[in-house]
Amino acid sequence: MAKERFEEALKKLEEILRKMETGEMTLDESLKAFEEGIRLARLCSERLDEA
Structure with missing residues (x-):
């Protein structure tokens, strides 16, 4: 389950990065x-430490 x-967290993090890179977000x-x-x-760091 931790995996x-x-x-899931990594996928969400990647989505946030893509949105921020567009430069179309307000401050x-x-x-x-x-x-x-x-x-x-x-x-993600905590999950890696647990592995």
């Missing part, structure tokens, strides 16, 4: 996406 959560949207990206990156 599935890792893959507020970018900040929210950044915060979510940090949360997801930490989750």
Whole structure:
């Protein structure tokens, strides 16, 4: 189950990165996406540590 959560978090993180790279997000949207990206990156790191 941890593997599935890792893959799901990584997929969401990649989606956030693609959206941010377009440059079409507002500053507020970018900040929210950044915060979510940090949360997801930490989750992925924790899952890797558990492996």
